[in-house]
Amino acid sequence: MKLVSQLKKRQQQERQRHDAEVRLRQAALLPEEKLLEKWSTQTTGLTATESQTRLAKQGPNEITTADHESSWHRLLTAVFAPFNSILLVIAALTYFTDVLATTQPDYVTVIIILVLVALSSTLSFVQQQKATQAVEQLTQKISNQADVYRDGKVVTLPTEQLVAGDVLRLAAGDLIPADLRFLTTQDTFIAQAALTGESEPVEKIAGNVDQTEDVLPDLPNIGLMGANMVSGSATAVVLLTGNETYFGAMAESMSGDRSKTSFENGVESVSRLLIRLMLVMVPVVFVINGVTKGDWLSSLLFAISVAVGLTPEMLPVIMTSTLAKGALSLSKHQTVVRTLGAIQTFGEMDVLCTDKTGTLTEDTVALEKYLDIQGKTDQRVLRYAFLNSAFQTGLKNLIDLAIINHATELDVSAIQAEYQRIDEIPFDFSRRRMSVVLQDNNGRRQLVTKGAVEEMLEISTKLEVAGKVVPLNAETKQIALQTYEKYSAQGLRILGVARKNDVPDIHHFSVADEQDMVLLGFVGFLDPPKDTAQAAIQALKKHGVRTVVLTGDSDGVASTVGGKVGLANEQVLTGPQLDQMDDQQLTQAVTDCTIFAKLSPTQKVRVVETFQAQGHTTGFLGDGINDAPALRQADVGISVDTAVDIAKETADIVLLKKDLLVLEKGVVEGRKIFGNIIKYLKMATSGNFGNVISVIIASLCLPFIPLLPVQLLTQNLLCDFAQLGLPFDDVDETYLQQPRRWETRSIKSFMWFLGPVSSIFDLLCFAVMWWVMGANSVEKAALFQCGWFVFGTVSQVLIIYMIRTSQVPFIQSRPAAPLMASSLGIMLLAVVVGFSGLAQGIDMQKLPLNFWPWLAALLAGYCLAVSFCKRVYIKRYGEWF
Missing domain, CATH: 3.40.50.1000 (HAD superfamily/HAD-like)
Structure with a gap:
């Protein structure tokens, strides 16, 4: 069924892509008049009323893939997570053994397992929902914009509001927000790497084409969603939006898997380690208990439960919660x-x-100097710089705005009325300059260029010195460079300004026309630190x-x-x-x-x-x-x-907010997140590994199973719930001082080092239950199991405070309130269950009060032992977590 569904999906995608390609190729062939008629628009764009009507009909200009994760999908994923799936299998087997195959049906164990599944699923689902909503809300703060003709005027709108028939104005730096056909172009080059994999920009032109045999992205008058403007300017009519676009039809097949981070690779390596341990230990536990106890079905259930015990099943929840908290925390810092x-x-x-x-x-560029070649203030240089900035139609950056504002303050801007723009050669990052071709009221044409000084010197053959045009030679070039270097050393950003008179009357100008220029001087800008x-x-x-x-x-x-x-x-x-x-x-x-x-x-x-x-x-x-x-x-x-x-x-x-201080907060937040996730992994792997060692020893020595599957699973889940406050925990300042990279070796060494320590105290608990509490027969198995259940749960939760810091707990490093609440709540619940009639709910016998001092002594000894091991571990490995 899955293969059939995938085949249908691929066939649907292929049809969508084919339909989009056919429509775009047809549009490429149409003369402009027929094109606008077919899309019911005009060069001045749509009216606001018509655009709203089309938006309601076509939907927003967004791409939604079929595998978009809905709330229902996240709920199913949470319910049938690996841990829950095992619980459901055990519930089914328990239902057969405790209800169907007996004359006295017992529903308690089945109900408890189903409650555990419900709790785990709900918790995972809620955390995933919160994380997803957090990302969506934050992403909505960022919106790509497009310049659109509406009611004959250019307005800036979110790209999601674009509809077929809209006419756009595009400049360098803009994304191509939909599939479109170019109406006018000026040295328009676009990058199509997202579509073709080719990094080299391709030129686009206006007008219809005679044939469309080229592959679709190479059609010279068509721009596809996913490309971006590298240089030049253009106007274009929107043909297709959203999922109807060529990119939309290809989105699923093009998305691919992004490369994994070192952290993700590290989590996978730990998972592989735990799987290898399971493959070894689970069969051992199964065979030992089957041989020694004779009950192979119970042994199988117990072995499966041990497998679950080795799995840090709450890691996805902990990771998602921690990352979502970090994202929300950073959002408060813009x-x-x-x-x-x-x-x-x-x-x-x-x-x-x-x-x-x-x-x-400060990103507040101010024009400070306008100088001739010799470094003298020259308002003529300012006038030419103003003409260049005012008449360009591409992306006006802060430098252009600074020139225009300064010229306006000095009433130099009035000169704009004496010229009209004939053409322009837009800026690009290889030439590092831009030019405009102007014609004055007398019909004389000039080419006016500004750009990086070295590049301006390359295209100039003359200089203007003291009002006279002189050849550019070694001597005059040295004068210009001395002026440039003098003010550049003062922290001014210097651009050259040049012009060429008597430009021939031709229809189109290109980079080739930027030669034989006369360098007039320099403009200098200050952007203070x-x-x-x-x-x-x-x-x-x-x-x-x-x-x-x-x-x-x-x-x-x-x-x-x-x-x-x-x-x-x-x-x-x-x-x-x-x-x-x-x-x-x-x-x-x-x-x-x-x-x-x-x-x-x-x-x-x-x-x-x-x-x-x-x-x-x-x-x-x-x-x-x-x-x-x-x-x-x-x-x-x-x-x-x-x-x-x-x-x-x-x-x-x-x-x-563009500020490095914000980045420093992000770095710290990232390290907190990493630290809290590593805490969980080290606690879970070392604790669970220690439990498995204890289970194997107990299985060899005891005449009964040390913990029933439902008891082991309940304990495992309670310990995980206790750590739900970890995403909100603080991290020691010393830990935040250095970058933290994933070290699988560190997880392994921690597991092998601390795991046996917990096993030692499990064995001491076994000894107390066997010789002191008298739980030394099959008839007293429920009492023994209750004692280990309480000690195991409380010790694993209590040890959170020892492991979460390399310092002295509570004195040098205090846990966060949410962690205190989750952990203390679980410890209290475990004690209440063990010392009350609630123990019978999971087939245990209530503990006598004289177990209290032994429990306290075991817990105190465990904390002291871990504190000692912590010092030894840090001395040996130079780290704690």
Whole structure:
């Protein structure tokens, strides 16, 4: 049935993909007029009323896959979890032996097992629901936006509100939010790696095509959801939205499994270890009890219960609860976690690569200087810079806005009325410049360009000095470079401004026209360091995280800002220098260098890869188009809510406030989460392993089973319930100082070291029950079982306080209130059951009061023994958990 269902699903997906492809290919062939007519729209877009009507009919522009986990699915998963499935099997067998196969039916054991299943399922379901809702609520705080023509005006709307027929305005950095056809393009290049796997951008053009034999993503006038604008600008009409898109039809087959983190791999390795122990010990327990007791059915049930006892079955609940709590805690600090697992990687991070602007600086760029080649203030340079920024239609960044605002304050902006834009050559990260072609009121055309100084010098053949145009030679170039270096060293970001007169009257301009320019001068910008930057870097350093700057800015600016925030700036490596290094040289360089400047997107990725190759868990914080590849490469990608769409979509964590201090809180939260999960694993594996050793010894020596299956399962579940407060527990400050990576060896050594200690005191409990309490015959088995049940439950819960800290419990390290409540509640319940008539509910005999002092002595001795072992363990292994 499952194979049939999967086949039908694949056939449905194939039909959807085929239908989408047919419609898109038809749209690619249509002339613009026919295209707009078919989609009942126009170049000025839809009206607000029509868009609402279509949204109600088409639904939101979202992709929902068939395997989206519903509440009903989560409930079924919780009920039929492996632990519960075993309980249900035992319940069925118990129903047969205690009800159907006897003349005096006994429903008590069956009812108790079913109650345990209900409790476990409910708890797991509730925690999963809370975690899912937490992530959904946090994710809703982040929304990708699109510029849409509505009622003839451009408005910004969430991409979920787009409908077929909408006309979009697109710029560099925008995600392609739906399947669309381009109406106008200007040097429009898009990246389609999510669809084709090809990282190289492809150019898109407007107008219809004559044939559509190309594969769909390569059609020159079609853009598909999942791609993103790399450079240029465009307008486009939306053809398909949501699940009707080509990407929507492919979503399930393209989703794939993401690579596992070291933590997930570690959990799997511990699971494999426990499975191997089960494969050895369970048959041993079964055979020993079958031979010595003669009751093979009871022995089988008991052996299965032992298998359950070896399993940390509450780990998914503990992990989910802990991660959800961490996500909610970070949300209070303006941090949205898009994937829960990223929180733990946050804590594991030991290298943070970050851009400079807005992270180390205030992100409030102000125009400070407009200078000629000799460094003298020249308002003419400001005028040309203003014309370039004002007339470009692409992505206006903070630098453009700073130029426009400053020119407006000085009434320079009035010059805009004297020109009209003819064409533009948009910015890209390989050229690091952008140009506009303008025509003045006299019909004269000019090409005006601004960009990085080195790139501007490459395309210039002349300079303007003291009002005169002179050739660019070694002498004049040295004058320009001295001016640039002087102000760059002062922490100003310097851009060059150039122009070319008498541009020919042609219809389309390209990068090839950016030559034979006249360099007019420079504009300089100041983005002062944040007051909190130095404190944040020191806080990260205190917690074992090294901060490294990866920026596209000049080395002078990067060095100055880095020095002001406390980073070592004696050595600064630039992109061109990186290109001259082989992998071995770069490996040595990243060990010593903290500031990397003038980097391209691929160079940022290479630096991140080099850190990862050295074994570092590397985070990357960025918000621009050029940061997307590095965000994808990093172990944890971090962006901000004001970032371009592609950066937000790529990131694992999004900051609503761009501040390194927020990151430091995330690092600490990640380590708390890791610590609390490791506490549970070490407690569960060592305690359960010790119980199995005790069971084997008891099975060899006792004439009866030491604990009935229902008793063993009840004890196991109670001990797990006692640890439900762990997600809320505090972690010692000393534990938070260094990055924490998964160490399976540590889990194994802890289990082998502490497990036998608990077995020793189990054997002492056996001795007390056998020789002191007189539970030394088959007739007294229920009393013996009750004594071990109470001691085993209380000791496993009490030991939480010993294991949760490497320090002295309660004196040097106090547990959190939720952990106190859950653990003390379970200890009280176990004692009440053991010393009252409730013991009969799970086939035990009520304990006499004279067992109290023996119980207290055993528990005190166990705590003292664990305290001694803790000191020995820390001395030997250098850690506790």
